[in-house]
Amino acid sequence: MERDCQSLIDIVHSATLAANYLNGKTQTDFKRDRMIQDAIVRRIEIIGEAATRLSQEARDEIDTVPWKQVIGMRNIMIHQYDRVDLQLVWDTATIALPQLARSLQPYV
Template identity: 45%
Template sequence: MKKDNLLFLKHILVAIEDIEEFIKDTASVEDFVTDKKTHSAILRSFQVIGEATNNLDENFIESNTDVEWEKVIGMRNFIIHEYFGVDLNIVWDTIKEDLPTFKENVKKLLQKSTI
């Protein structure tokens, strides 16, 4: 694995762990929506994830199809360009439903790089 890809994957993992830390005391989607500090920090972390993903080598992305890279980049683009239209309920669902699997996939890719 190229050194840059490894670095970007590490940035992605750190941002995922940041999201987990930011959300850990948030009990419900209602709490999330009303907590501006938390959802602002999480949106920023999703931007970092998307930006790091967007910088991964194209060959790396094409050879690791277990991850829906386009969706990750698409979320970043939506947050950046449609900031005031972001549906925080969808962000909450993404955190709860998609982020754990994405984290595991990123961790597997990082483990493969150390073999």
């Protein structure tokens, strides 16, 4: 269970960092700034990695999170990096990650 707790902390931390990186940025700013893109993609990768470390029991208990999608997004970032859709990354960072952090906050 300690490993699950650390993984959840990692997920919330990375989601929060991604939000901080985009604080005050527009979608246009994001699309023009390769460093911000790379930072957000890296946070999504870390979130997916941490999700893969969660036990099945933890994933079952926290059933409000679409774990397959979280892990799947990581796989896209890692294995298809040269074809990453920036709109998808933006939407993930501005919509999905804040929701993810809020839903996991009670568990950390």
